[in-house]
Structures are given as structure tokens and as C-alpha cells.
Amino acid sequence: MPSESSGDLLELFAQDLLRSPLTEQIFLPQKPSVWMSHSSLQLRVCYDQVYEVNKNLSNMQLVKNLSTVKRPRRDKPIVCQIVHTTGDTNREKIFAYYLGKIGPHFFIDYDGTITQFVETARVAWHCGFQGEGEDNEGELYEKGWEVWSRRIDKSPWKVEDPYRGYETWRRRWPGLQSPIELVSGRYPNFTSIGIEVREPEHRQPAKFFDTQYEALAELLRFNAANHQLVLDRQHVLGHYDVNPIARCGPEGDRDPGEAFDWDRIQSMLK
Ligand SMILES: [Zn+2]
Secondary structure (H helix, E strand, O other), rough: OOOOOHHHHHHHHHHHHHHHOOOOOOOOOOOOOEEEEEOOOOEEEEEEOOOOOOOEEOEEEEOOOOOOOOOOOOOOOOEEEEEOOOOOHHHHHHHHOOOOOOOOOOOEOOOOOOOOOOOOOEEOOOOOOOHHHHHHHHHHOOOHHHHHHOOOOOOOOOOOOOOHHHHHHHOOOOOOOOHHOOOOOOHHHEEEEEEEEEEOOOOOOOOOOOOHHHHEEEEEEEEHHHOOOOOOOOOEEHHHHHHHHHHOOOOOOOOOOOOOOOOEEEEOOO
16 A cells, blocks of 8 residues: 555545445455444454444444455355344353354344454354264264264263153244254255344343344345345255254253244345
8 A cells, every 4th residue: 555644544544344245355455453434434443454333334334354264165055044043142251262263144133233253255164063983963964864963962961862852843843854954964064054133131031132133134135136145045044954963952942043034034124
């Protein structure tokens, strides 16, 4: 960059941000270390190449905070969106974690604020199958219901074989042998956009906020318009749909959990 004053640099950067589509990576012209403000947007620089910017997207505020972890999508198209709940309520901890290697594309806070961590043009690591060889969840799913439904989640709980926690999955997806028959397929990270909804503080009963449902519906529609995605229940999935071994427990389905109202979100998408 030429040696303009910091004000000129900010103006240039602000114009660049305002022109850019939301899915485009923007690199900082330098590494500012202070809070800066601009008439059209608020800019906060957190780390190298990581920033937040407030823009209005319809009635929702989109905050963008891109991770430096970059994985190209290669040849697999996006076909679905996968909804999660965070499993933790501490925002600082959640953000620190998502700025590492594992995290969603988007995070929705209690007030409906959306933070984007990864460009949708890139793969985010939010629902990969774990384990090695025979113990890998994907390997087990390939063997069909009779095999994977007997995979008992390791601690903290112990349950009897067969694992009754998977029966709820089966009721949600009658006729399917395994989650790899869903549109998300054998490699769900590569075929999806991942959205984490901040978990309610009070789990009994857990209740997501109206603002979270509204932001989620808007974000699902926004992504669908950008990537030509279908918005029915087959294409807006929960983490527990694509990986029940990891996300269905004897105490109930936990990601996005039993408190998540699918009928409500589906009716908002019509
Ligand atoms: Zn999840």
C-alpha cells in the first residue's frame, strides 16, 4: 500500500468492505491496533486478517469475523445447511474455539447478532466424523442401521446395547438406514454450511430466543439465495441428523437439542 495517512487507509478499506460480497475474503491493508470508526460501518480489528464489521442485512445485523483457517471446497457443491447449538454458553470461550481449526460458518447470539467465522465458499469443520478405521462414525454408517445403532457412545454414560438414543433418529428419518443417505452424505462438512446457535443459559427447560429464530430464518434464506439451496427439512438439518452417534444421547438429542423447534423454523421459511 502507498503511504497514506491512517484515515485514508481506513477510508479505502471501508470502501473495499462495502463493495465486497459477503463471501469474499478481504485482507487488511495493515495491522491496526486501535478501534476505528467510519461513517458507514463499524470496524473492529481483532487479530491479523480477522475483523468484525457491522452491516445491516435486512432487519438483522451481520457481524463478520473470519477465521484464518482456509479450506477450499474443491468439487463438492453446497447442498444443505446444518444447525447446531453450541454446547457452551460462554461467548469468549466459544469465539476463541471457533477462531481455531474447528467451528461453523456462522454463530447466532441471544440477541440475533450473527458472526461469520468462515466464508461459505470455504469448508468449515463443524460436523466431521471422528475416530479411526472401524471406529470411525462414517465407516459404521456405511454398514447400515444394524451395525451403527449398536455403537455405544463412550462415557460419560453407559447404556445397554442396542443404544436406545438412536431410536429418535430413526423416527425422524423413517426408511433411512443411516445418515449418509441424507443429502449431507458421507462428508457433511464438504456439502454444508454450518450454523451454531448459542445455547440457552437455562437448559431446564431450554428455550431459544425469538431473536435467534428470526436471525436463523433470515440467515437460512440468505444462504439459500446465495447458493441455490432448498429450505425444506431434508436440506436444513441438525447436527444430530447427520451424526447421531456423536449427537444423540440417552438423555435426549443434544445438538441442536430437543428444545429446538423445527416446526417453527420451517414455518418461518415458507
Ligand atoms: Zn454440532
